[in-house]
Amino acid sequence: MSPYGTPGGFGTPAGPTVFDPATLPCDDNVNAYTFCVELKGSQWFLQKGKMIAYYGSMEFNGVGHGRLDRLVRTSFHSPLHASDWVVAEGSGKMLLADRAFDVNSYDLEDGNLTIRSGNLLAFQPTLALKQSIVPGFLTLIGTGKFVAASNGPVVFMEPPIRVDPQALVGWADCPSPCHHYDHGYMTGVMGGLRALTGLGGASGEEHQFEFVGAGTVLLQSTETLLAEQATGAVPSGAGVPGAGGTHTSPSQTAGTQRLPGQLGDLQRRFGL
Amino acid sequence: MGTAGYLRCVAMFRLQGSKVLAVDMTGDAVKAKNGSMVAYDGQMAFKKMSGGGEGLRGMVTRRLTGEQMTVMEVKGHGTCWFADRASEINLVNLQGDKLYVESSNLLATDAGLRTGTSFTGMRGASQGNGLFTTTVEGHGQAAIMSDGPAVVLRVSSQYPLTVDPGAYVAHQGNLRQSFQSGVTFRTLMGEGGGEAFQIRFEGDGLVYVQPSERNTIAGDV
Structure with missing residues (x-):
């Protein structure tokens, strides 16, 4: 038996909880800041660079990857910010986190939800991701699970x-x-x-x-916003809110008007 | 196992909340990051230790490798509280095994633990932390810091683990690490998977990851 064999550390009450693939939760939070996704030959969309660790064998491919064309056609409808997203596939358990912000998962059942672009972390391909008419927001439609980050815990309110x-x-x-x-x-x-x-x-x-x-x-529960993710420009046309590149993230403002089908500036892809 | 070590080191580390470390001392000593004391109760003496308290050879090694660490020795009777920029603190128990941690993430160690430097190779380079890391060895407790509470993941022979270099904080035990690069022509085209650099751990031990990623060269690739 290895000295690292017992969960809960070394028998001291102060010892941290030790996780392995058997004790990690399945599609649930590990703690308030870390979420565990189980992949069994299935796929998840996630924002670039939010994976912190994984057990098992997984592959991460940009959504521009040719083999993923069909998947992207059915569940990814905002091609203009495709370069910020990757598809994870394989089997094992994967941990997701975002700048030590609170993360939570939400289940949609044949529903729809609109979310600020910077808050969305990952989603199951059974959901379809679309740009919202409201600039800077994305809409998820369908049935499935998604993971979102927030600055402080999220509260749910009923309108009005x-x-x-x-x-x-x-x-x-x-x-x-x-x-x-x-x-x-x-x-x-x-x-x-x-x-x-x-x-x-x-x-x-x-x-x-x-x-x-x-x-x-x-x-x-705070008024500090998460950094906004580019949602991509919408095709310019009369009556389209945010069209003509008026709604852009700081990294996009430097560029000129974006061409349809253009996936992203090289600078942004390399994080410059 | 390891009880002998505990009987010898009487300095007791405990967390008060998740961002403050309290150490109860009865005439013994701990080594802590310079300036990290926030309060104490009782009689304490603080002594700066040049070169991490590793002697002349350690000092030269640290200077050469860039793993500088300014450490003070705290000795006395009572309780001393440590904190650093509201970082989350994680306690590590060492029972004769070795902890590998970046010097900037190390808050305090029992004075009975030996510290040193070790070569990390490509992992360090991909993290932007340099090619060397700090090691802590012996019997006793250490406190490490992370951005957000660290998740402790066990690595065993049937469960190898892959970690993002930006989220890696520390590891302990008998682990082999290999550096994986998934850089392909697609990465250069800007269509990479976002996880081009990974560290794979195999063997027997624990890995500490934080729920946040440092900015690395691999950042958005």
């Missing part, structure tokens, strides 16, 4: 509700999202001046997102 823009993680089952402004700050010359300059006291909470309708709203 008004939320702080920075605390919003996403929403499920289509409540209608819209902007809401406190009218005291929007009416009259003084109100306008106050809103613009902050003179005379702006609370910083004059602008909220309002959700009405049936569904669930997901909030994180």
Whole structure:
């Protein structure tokens, strides 16, 4: 028997829990910051570089990989940010984590959920990933599990509700999202001046997102946003929100208008 | 096994919360990262140890390998608390085996443990941490730091483990590590799998990984 054979460490109460493939949870959290995915010949989509360790044999391929064409056609519908995603396949157990943020898994059953692009970590290919009409958000449709990161634990709220823009993680089952402004700050010359300059006291909470309708709203417990992931530009056309490259991440702003089918700038791919 | 070691080292390491290490001492000593003391109770003496307290040879080796470590020796009666930039702290029990850890992730060790440097090869290079790492050996306790609580994974002959170099923190035991590179023409085209560099551990021991990735050369490739 090896000295590392007993789970729970070396018999001291202070010893950390030791995991091996048999004791690691299956598609569940190891702790608040680490999630374990079990692959049995199946596939998962994950954001580049979020795998921290794995047991077993696995392969990680960019979604541009030719063999994955069919899978990408059925469950990956935002080709313009494809270079940020990889497909893991094989068998074994894999640990996912994101900059020591809280991670949680969510189950969708024939449902839909829209999430801020920077928060989504991984999803099962039974779900389809699409760009949301709301710039900077992605929508998952179908049945399956996905993993999302948040700054602090996530709370679930029922609409009607008004939320702080920075605390919003996403929403499920289509409540209608819209902007809401406190009218005291929007009416009259003084109100306008106050809103613009902050003179005379702006609370910083004059602008909220309002959700009405049936569904669930997901909030994180801080107002510190996770770094936004590029969701890719949408084809320019009349009536398309965010079209014409107006919604871009900082790494994209330097570039010119993106061509349809262009997968990503070389600089971003190499993390420069 | 290892009880003899425990009877000899009376400095007791315990965690107070997950980010503060408390050490109870009765006249014995611990080595800790310079400046990491946040509070103490009782009588304590702090002494800076040049070159990690490894003597002249250790000092020269550390200077040459770039594994600099500024260490102080804390000795006394009472309780001393240590913390460093709100990093998560993990306790490691050593019973005659060897712990390999980056000097920047090592917070405190029992004074009875020997520290040294060892060559890591390509793993260190891929982490951006240099080619050498710190070793801790003997009987006693050590405290290592990580960004987010570390997950401890066991490696045995039937379960080899593959780790992302950016998430690797430390390992202990009798492990062989090999460096795997999945760089293909697709990586150069920007269509790589995002996990081009990996370290594979085989043998018998424990590996500590943190739920966050340092920026490495392999970053987005």
